[in-house]
Amino acid sequence: MAKFFAITIIIIAIASAIPILRHTWAPPEDISTHGALIDEQLSETMAEAGISFLAAQFVLAFFIWKFSNPAPDAKLKNFPGGAKGLVIAAFLVVGIEVMALGIFGAKAWANVYLTPPAADAMPIQVQAGQFAFYFRYPGPDGKFGATHPELINEGQQNYYGLDPEHDVDARDDIVAAEMAIPVNKEIHLLMHSKDVGHSFYVRELRVQQDFVPGLDVSLHFTATKVGKYEIVCTQLCGLGHYNMKAYLEVLSQQDFDDWMKKETAMQ
Template sequence: MGKLFAVIVVLIAIGSAIPIVMHWYPMAEDISTHGHLIDEQMADTMAEAGFAFLAAQFVLAFFVFRFADRKDAGKIRTFPGGAKVMVAAAVIFVGTEVLALGILGQRAWAGQYFTPPPADALTIQSQAGQFAFYFRYPGPDGKLGAQHPDKIDEGAQNFFGLDPQNDVESRDDIVTAELGIPVNKEIRLLMHSKDVGHSFYVRELRVQQDYVPGLDLMVHFTATKPGRYEIVCTQLCGLGHYNMKAYLNVMSQSDFDAWLKEKASQQ
C-alpha cells in the first residue's frame, strides 16, 4: 500500500508540472517596455518554486516507499538534533529563497516605484469607484482642475467633482470612460479611489496597482503596441466587482490627438 501511494505521489507531482514546463498556458502578449522584467521574474519564481515542489514530493515519495511497509513501523525515532534544528534549517532555506527572489526582482521594482517618469510623460488621472473607472486629461492648459468631493454628481456626469464655474483650470479638463493613450509614450497615471479599495490591472501592460482609499498613487508605463486591451478591477470591491472594467485604447499619436479632440468636444 505504501509503495503504491509513493508511486501515485510521483505521478501527480510530474503530472502537475507538465502544463507549466510545456507552457500550455502562456502569458498574455507583453505590450510594455518594462514587461520583460516582470516576465523574467515570474519565470524565475516558477522555476524556483517548481523545483522545490518537485524535490519535496520526490523526497516524500522516497520515504513513503522505503519505510511505509516496515514491520517495526511502530517504533518512533527522532530527527537527529531534535525539532529545533529542523525548524532553523527550514527558516534559513526558505528565507534565502525569498531573499534571493527579492534581490532578483529589485530592478523591475525600482524601475517602477523608485524611478520617476520622465518630465515629458503624459499625465492622466484615473479614479476608481464602485463600479467603474473614469479618466481625466488636463486639456490644453496642462493642469488638472481641483476636485471637490461634495460636487461629485453621477447623474450630472460630474464624476470627479469639478467646479468649472469657479475653477479656471478644470474648464478644459477632459473626462472619459476609456483610457486612450498614444503608443510609445510614457504615461504618468495618477490614481485615487472614490470609495473603497480597487485595482488597476492590464495584463498586457504587466501593470497591477491597487487604488487605496485616502492615498494618491502613481504608476508609469509605456505601451508599445496599438490595440484595445481590458482594464479590470482585481480587488473585491462589492457586489458589482465582477463587472468593473474599462478599456485601454493604445493609438498612434495622430489617432490619439484626434480621439482626445473628439472627447473634448463632447464635454
C-alpha cells in the first residue's frame, strides 16, 4: 500500500509537470514593451516552484516507500543534522530564492505601475459599467469633455454623460465600444468605473487592473504587434460579468488614422 502510494505521488508529480514543460497551456505571446520582464519573472518562478514541488514530492514519496512497513527489528533513526539543518536550508535556499525573485519582480512591477507615462503618450479613457466597456478619445482638441453622471443615458448612447451642447471640449470626443490603438505608441489609459468594481485584462498585453469606483486609476502601455485581442472583465461585477468584454485592435498608424476618421464621421 505504501509503495503504491509512493508511486502514485511520483506519477502525479510528473504528470502535473508535463503540461508545464510542454507549454500546453501557456500565456499567449507577449505584445507589450513591459511584458518581457514579467514573462521572464514568470518562467523563473516556474522553474523554482517546479523544482521545489518535484523535490518535495519525490522526497516524500521516497521516505514513504523506504520507511513504511519496516522490519520488526528496525531501529528508529533521525535525519542527520536534525531540524537545525532544515531550518538553515529553508532560510538560505528558499528565503534567498524568494527574496531574489521578489527584488527582480519589484522591478517588473515598477516598470508597469511606478513609472509615469511619457509626455506624448496617447490618452484614452475607458469607462467600465455593467456590463460593457466604452472607450473615449479626446478628439482633435486633445481635451476630454467634462462628464455628468446625471446625463448618462444608455438609450441615447450617452454612455459618459457628456454635454456637447454646453461643453466645447466634449463636442469632438469620440466614444467607441472597441478600443483601437496605434502600434508602438504609448497609450495612457484613464480608467473610470461608472457603477461597481470591474477589471481590465488583456492577456497578450500583460495588463490587468481593477476599476475602482470613486478613483480614476491610470495605466500606460505600448503594444508592439498588430492584431485583434480580447479585453475581459476579471472583477466580479454582477450577473453579466462573464459576458463583459471588448476588443482591442492594435493597428498600424495608417490604419489607426483611417479608423479615427471613420469614427469621427460616425459621431
